[in-house]
Amino acid sequence: MRLAELSARSGVSTATIKYYLREGLLHPGRRVTATQAEYDEEHLRRLRLVRAMIQVGRIPVNSAREVLAALGDDELGPGERLGTAVWALPHGPAPDEADPATESARHTADALLDRMGWARDKAERTERGPAYGMLVTAIVTLTRLGYPCAVDDLAPYARAVEQIAVSDLDVVERYATPDEQVEAAVALTVLYEPVLLSLRRLAEAEESIRRFGGA
């Protein structure tokens, strides 16, 4: 298929596809002549994943490129591919070590992880990815704003996401090959975030009405 058809079938403008090609988010098509190229279903799938990451996941183009590079890196084993890809997913700023509040936030985070039995030692926590840093940063912010976030406040969240993780991995395991599993893991991590956030708001609205009544 030609660029125009790729555009029609994906709903993405040709100009934007050209931009993605330039940015290295899409492999160039098979050159048919000096000025024409042929694209296939693989390009379409890739393009949809790119759109999902950028539009749904609000992932910057640079990060998306890194994620895709990790997904397609045949040098790495499945586990490394997944780790590298998820590592490249956007995460806020690392905690500010100069801020004394970071120290106690880290303490809170560690206490929570201990209680949950996750990532038992310090090395695992920092090496496993940026999520631990994201959590510490979030706790610092909450504390600075005067909102409570002791271990007891966070524990219900941790227990809830534990169930979610089980469900996520069940879905991933439905895929046959490691390659598919890795891609699915990245896609589902990103794509279920809006599901999670919107369901949380719905659940809050429901619970709020249950407690305080309508109006």
Next chain:
Amino acid sequence: MRLAELSARSGVSTATIKYYLREGLLHPGRRVTATQAEYDEEHLRRLRLVRAMIQVGRIPVNSAREVLAALGDDELGPGERLGTAVWALPHGPAPDEADPATESARHTADALLDRMGWARDKAERTERGPAYGMLVTAIVTLTRLGYPCAVDDLAPYARAVEQIAVSDLDVVERYATPDEQVEAAVALTVLYEPVLLSLRRLAEAEESIRRFGGA
């Protein structure tokens, strides 16, 4: 306190504070002379909330202004204030009704809400806020990308967020006055989102290693 001190105590540059004043995110200070104004603890608190919404919640300035307007609107009762504020929180595009996939996505969402016993009729679902639309849009995207999201795939998420909502509302109820409760509800909705997302990634990493082993 003067603008410079407000800046020092909040860690926000004077230039940015001036920008927020201009944009109506902060009430102007009490004018002392023609060229000087006095700010108080209330301004500091408001400024921190603004920073949290914009930096942590990535809420656009325009939306933040609407949220703050709702919070401070004395014409409304507490329930309405909360509803209006949460409504103004950012949400992706509304579902594209022209797309036939929207129809079946809505069906999936409805089935999920029925199973959970949330927002029993159609009117409630659309009037309660944009979260229902967010959910439908997310389901459409997942389906288009070929990822499963039947009711059975979503139900674990819904059950998990149900627990989270209970915990959230427990926190809100710790606050004494309705005013504080409304502000806390908005702040916690926004500020716990990064906590939720980072914990989910940690839990996924943990579960992934549990199933597939390290490396």
Next chain:
DNA sequence: CAGTGTAGGAGAGTGGCACTATCCAACTAT
């Protein structure tokens, strides 16, 4: 095979947004 239209590559341009730099008149501290 001429004519007309389209494909696709390259680079510059656009628009939105969250700031930020500059200027200036009015004030404050010494």
Next chain:
DNA sequence: ATAGTTGGATAGTGCCACTCTCCTACACTG
């Protein structure tokens, strides 16, 4: 007195995801 600071107004900056323009090389049509 005078040097520095304050705060308001305005214009500018930097980033980023596109998007527009131009141009040449083709591909169909008669």
